[in-house]
Amino acid sequence: MNNTRSCPIGPQAVLTVDAACKTFADGPTVLDSVSLRIEPGSFCVLLGASGSGKTTLLRSVIGLTPLDAGFIDVGGVKLSPRTMRNLRRNVGMVHQDFGLSARLTAAQNVMAGTVPDLPMWRVLFQAYSKSVQDRACGLLAHVGLEEGHVNRPVSGLSGGQKQRVGIARALINFPKLILADEPVASLDPQTAQDVMGLLRRCAEEQGAAVLCSLHQINLSRTYADRIIGLREGRIVFDGPPSQLSQDMLARIFGVEREGFSLSMAVA
Amino acid sequence: MSESAVTGRVDAAHWRVRPAFGWKTVLTVVVAFVLLSVSAHRIELHRLSSQLGEFLQASVGFKESSQIGRGIGSVTQQMYPIAIAERTPVSLIDDFDPARLPLFSRLETERVEESALDPETMQMTTTTVEKTFLVEPAGYLTFTLGKMLETVEMAIWASLFAVLMSLPLSWIAARNFTPHSALYAIARSFISFLRAVPELISALFLVLAFGFGAIAGILALALHSVGFLAKFFAEEIEAADKVPQDAVRATGAGNFAVLRLAVLPQVLPSYTALSFYILDRNIRMGTVIGLVGAGGIGQELKGRYDMFQYDHVATILLIIFLSVLTLDALAAKIRHKLI
Numbered sequence: 145m146n147n148t149r150s151c152p153i154g155p156q157a158v159l160t161v162d163a164a165c166k167t168f169a170d171g172p173t174v175l176d177s178v179s180l181r182i183e184p185g186s187f188c189v190l191l192g193a194s195g196s197g198k199t200t201l202l203r204s205v206i207g208l209t210p211l212d213a214g215f216i217d218v219g220g221v222k223l224s225p226r227t228m229r230n231l232r233r234n235v236g237m238v239h240q241d242f243g244l245s246a247r248l249t250a251a252q253n254v255m256a257g258t259v260p261d262l263p264m265w266r267v268l269f270q271a272y273s274k275s276v277q278d279r280a281c282g283l284l285a286h287v288g289l290e291e292g293h294v295n296r297p298v299s300g301l302s303g304g305q306k307q308r309v310g311i312a313r314a315l316i317n318f319p320k321l322i323l324a325d326e327p328v329a330s331l332d333p334q335t336a337q338d339v340m341g342l343l344r345r346c347a348e349e350q351g352a353a354v355l356c357s358l359h360q361i362n363l364s365r366t367y368a369d370r371i372i373g374l375r376e377g378r379i380v381f382d383g384p385p386s387q388l389s390q391d392m393l394a395r396i397f398g399v400e401r402e403g404f405s406l407s408m409a410v411a
Numbered sequence: 412m413s414e415s416a417v418t419g420r421v422d423a424a425h426w427r428v429r430p431a432f433g434w435k436t437v438l439t440v441v442v443a444f445v446l447l448s449v450s451a452h453r454i455e456l457h458r459l460s461s462q463l464g465e466f467l468q469a470s471v472g473f474k475e476s477s478q479i480g481r482g483i484g485s486v487t488q489q490m491y492p493i494a495i496a497e498r499t500p501v502s503l504i505d506d507f508d509p510a511r512l513p514l515f516s517r518l519e520t521e522r523v524e525e526s527a528l529d530p531e532t533m534q535m536t537t538t539t540v541e542k543t544f545l546v547e548p549a550g551y552l553t554f555t556l557g558k559m560l561e562t563v564e565m566a567i568w569a570s571l572f573a574v575l576m577s578l579p580l581s582w583i584a585a586r587n588f589t590p591h592s593a594l595y596a597i598a599r600s601f602i603s604f605l606r607a608v609p610e611l612i613s614a615l616f617l618v619l620a621f622g623f624g625a626i627a628g629i630l631a632l633a634l635h636s637v638g639f640l641a642k643f644f645a646e647e648i649e650a651a652d653k654v655p656q657d658a659v660r661a662t663g664a665g666n667f668a669v670l671r672l673a674v675l676p677q678v679l680p681s682y683t684a685l686s687f688y689i690l691d692r693n694i695r696m697g698t699v700i701g702l703v704g705a706g707g708i709g710q711e712l713k714g715r716y717d718m719f720q721y722d723h724v725a726t727i728l729l730i731i732f733l734s735v736l737t738l739d740a741l742a743a744k745i746r747h748k749l750i
Contacts, residue, residue: 237661243655244655268671313658
């Protein structure tokens, strides 16, 4: 844990967060000097209860939530207003409530990931090049969507299918880092397993590192290479799943609710 | 307190239920009553009751006649039968060719007595002349229908212009997408201004600028519609779900792409509904706007009304009512299908 406190930026880290602080105007401190670095190709889970700062940390990585202090470095590029859009192109993101445009088709949602590089008229008419179309189809097939769903509005898809589309969209720009904000929060346990497995498999094939926030302990144990425990905006645990003891869980989720949280998580 | 929390029993002897009416309500009602009384005196509202009373007495036979009765009676008498045919003196038609009459029309010749002042004897002399009329059995009806069509066309163009103007304007007038807060303030006040100017008033001035006819009407309707559409469009943008917007923004996209790919798909159904409402409204307002000379059926209505040709007025009113009813039903059907 100590080595994450002061981390030198090296070329080997795909993401470096240094002393990130964030306090919302009328709320509590959500990030209290968080520092961490993610190695290429690793699958890291941010584990913590609601309000522990997981979402804020993920959003701050690509500048969706600006930090009060500290800095972000993705693949050697420091996050600043000038570099932000370029940096975002190289990071894929999977969102909690899927973040899909319900009336666009699955393919259109996936292809929307490529718009920063397109001229305005192509965006306006959603006229994507053949190579983008082919890649979107390939990705949708890869994440397990059936052909019949490709050109249907995503509003008609099930939750699991929607998140598969979300994963395909995150992959379309060949990212080296994928951020996943509670990707299975609204899915049933079996679908959650499937989607987590898919996310891990896709990231491995792509050679991308994943930083995934979760509140389910068993899912974290199953899929993570490394678990980072957040509580009230501080990192309280950082290590492989094997080191995640009952004591550590109590630290992450709070002693006073220990029995409650753990029984929920193990069940 | 801890005891009551355990037992669930609280001493409620000092609790009071708030009365449904307070002194504020009573005061408001009294003030409103006073203000309304003053206003009723100012606009001579007592005439309404005296005239209605007179009308009721006349209708049950206590009185010979009433002002309302006479007014309605004379108008309805002149309205029936409604004008359907068109009779035009042949002498008033340029290049009249009796061999090539319009479809379904015929010629009628009448002997008409014409009085004229003899310039030599300085006396009125009456001569009988033969006058030929071109009679088109449904001439006035088709003419009025054409005017109604013109009104509908005006409304369609006005709505189209309004939608095209409102789309970029609503982008500027949406707090979360405006390029600059100063532009936001300017756009919002511009939209409020457009909404504050009634069509009939802007049409008065547009007729001065563009002359009589449909152009002035289209612009007047369009400007007022922009005042509504841009406001509601902007509010739809502001209220749109943020999650898809963040997702598109997270790919590195700019504001335009976020609007196009995350906002527009969300707001499109309500945009369609709003645009149809505006079209519906513009058709109804388009019938009225001709009264100040801005084209369409209203201009015809105003002309005939001023010439006391109430049979023509009746035709126009019937066509307006029937068209608005039909188009209303049609619009409801289309809206239902689209959404």
